[in-house]
Amino acid sequence: MTHIHPTYQERERKRFMRPDAHRFLRADWRSYMPLGRRHDPIFRSFEEIARKYRSNQPRVPRGNPNGGQWTSDAANGRNDPRVISDAVPDLVDPDTQYAQNRSRGGFASVFINGQRIEPTPGQQARLTVVEAQARDAIQRVKEFDPRWQPTPSVYESVEGLIRSYQSDVDQAQNRISELQQAGIGPGPFAGESIPARGPERDFISGERGEINRIGSETGCHTCGTMNPGTPLENFVLDHQPPTAWNPLNRSQRLYPQCWSCSSKQGNWISRNGGRR
Amino acid sequence: MLVLQFKAGKLDKPERWKALIMYTSKLIKPVNSLIFISDRAGGEIPAWQKDKQILWTNSCISVLCYPEQDGPTEVILGTGREIDPGFRARFDGMLEIPNCTVTVQNVTHESLLSMEVAEQIVRVRIWVNHPRWANKIVIGVG
Numbered sequence: 374m375t376h377i378h379p380t381y382q383e384r385e386r387k388r389f390m391r392p393d394a395h396r397f398l399r400a401d402w403r404s405y406m407p408l409g410r411r412h413d414p415i416f417r418s419f420e421e422i423a424r425k426y427r428s429n430q431p432r433v434p435r436g437n438p439n440g441g442q443w444t445s446d447a448a449n450g451r452n453d454p455r456v457i458s459d460a461v462p463d464l465v466d467p468d469t470q471y472a473q474n475r476s477r478g479g480f481a482s483v484f485i486n487g488q489r490i491e492p493t494p495g496q497q498a499r500l501t502v503v504e505a506q507a508r509d510a511i512q513r514v515k516e517f518d519p520r521w522q523p524t525p526s527v528y529e530s531v532e533g534l535i536r537s538y539q540s541d542v543d544q545a546q547n548r549i550s551e552l553q554q555a556g557i558g559p560g561p562f563a564g565e566s567i568p569a570r571g572p573e574r575d576f577i578s579g580e581r582g583e584i585n586r587i588g589s590e591t592g593c594h595t596c597g598t599m600n601p602g603t604p605l606e607n608f609v610l611d612h613q614p615p616t617a618w619n620p621l622n623r624s625q626r627l628y629p630q631c632w633s634c635s636s637k638q639g640n641w642i643s644r645n646g647g648r649r
Numbered sequence: 650m651l652v653l654q655f656k657a658g659k660l661d662k663p664e665r666w667k668a669l670i671m672y673t674s675k676l677i678k679p680v681n682s683l684i685f686i687s688d689r690a691g692g693e694i695p696a697w698q699k700d701k702q703i704l705w706t707n708s709c710i711s712v713l714c715y716p717e718q719d720g721p722t723e724v725i726l727g728t729g730r731e732i733d734p735g736f737r738a739r740f741d742g743m744l745e746i747p748n749c750t751v752t753v754q755n756v757t758h759e760s761l762l763s764m765e766v767a768e769q770i771v772r773v774r775i776w777v778n779h780p781r782w783a784n785k786i787v788i789g790v791g
Contacts, residue, residue, distance in 0.1 A: 574678070574680065574717070576718070581718065603716040603718070603719050603782070604715075604716065604719055604782045605716075605719045607716070607718050607719055608718075609682075609716065609717070609718055610718060616680075617680070617756060617757045632682065632716050633699055633700065635681050635682060636681055636682060636683050636697065636713055637697045637699075638681055639680060639681025639682070639683040639756040640681075640683065640694065640695075640696075640697035640711065640756075641697065642681075642756050642757070643683070643685060643694050643711075643756040643757075643758070644694040644696075
């Protein structure tokens with residue numbers, strides 16, 4: 374009989390276990406397990422199913438676009454700054470020749486320079502995570518700047534492909550930060566906002582009062598200052614997305630903005646082509 | 650005819666002023682409280698700097714107006730010799746105008762005021778009535 378590596382068997386079992394597998398277990402299954410068999414693999418397996426998740430599975434930390442999601446990066450998880458769990462990840466021996474992966478989407482194989490390359494399970498997991506992060510980050514940029522594209526990277530290996538996706542994420546986040554600093558999109562200090570009646574600037578006193586109230590609590594949505602910088606100490610009622618920079622014609626909201634950030638926003642919009 | 654009447658002393662003072670001074674003006678509340686003075690085809694917008702009322706490149710000048718939510722700004726565009734208010738200009742420099750039409754635009758490049766000039770490089774002087782929150786901006790060309 375052909376020997377199948379137990380690590381591979383364990384991995385395959387995890388891959389194909391149904392998310393609701395715990396429903397197949399009887400609630401009193403523990404009473405049928407002898408005390409001496411607590412270290413038996415079947416007991417541990419049942420425990421895992423009953424818990425519905427693995428307690429030692431690393432997760433992407435808060436603040437990350439995929440924060441809170443499970444990641445199954447077996448190869449580099451412990452060195453990945455995004456992973457907050459210090460539990461020992463599942464071991465996948467890189468030197469072991471595993472059976473052919475059954476593709477269920479994702480990265481069962483990738484083509485690099487016309488060659489089909491099989492990523493390791495750890496690489497597959499990292500590719501899936503970083504590709505999703507890159508897609509989300511680019512999508513967020515394109516909401517305000519549809520013509521933006523990350524600079525393409527050249528790569529010759531799976532690790533290079535992963536670094537390429539990570540580069541896309543970094544570039545997209547830098548672009549979002551740059552846009553936010555220029556007043557494009559709700560800034561890092563954005564708190565409450567009120568719906569804009571339209572792109573017009575015929576604001577009513579109620580809107581002015583509400584924006585001044587929000588501004589006094591959370592400050593300028595772009596820089597956070599509590600000082601509007603205007604002679605009558607009124608915050609600027611800033612349309613977001615800006616009327617002159619609303620490529621997708623999304624509905625607008627009003628945020629408090631200081632006079633300095635408002636002029637910076639106007640300068641940026643004018644330098645970058647104005648109304649689109 | 651007006652010049653002859655002026656020389657002959659047949660126009661009283663206010664009428665003389667109105668008849669002889671060639672300028673256009675507008676009361677505006679520009680978006681982002683910002684206007685740009687450039688050729689009608691636009692120019693190289695100067696990079697933003699914090700707390701700078703007037704910024705410029707060889708082909709474009711940006712001027713901060715009175716904050717739009719607090720009130721309007723009167724912008725006056727005319728020949729420098731005629732609309733010089735008599736005190737030192739806040740800005741005095743040369744501006745490239747390839748199409749010989751000086752325009753005042755807002756951030757979306759909509760023309761607010763314009764004036765034809767004879768040369769492609771003209772002297773521009775700007776007078777403001779407040780060092781930070783000017784609600785009267787006088788732009789003298791030539």
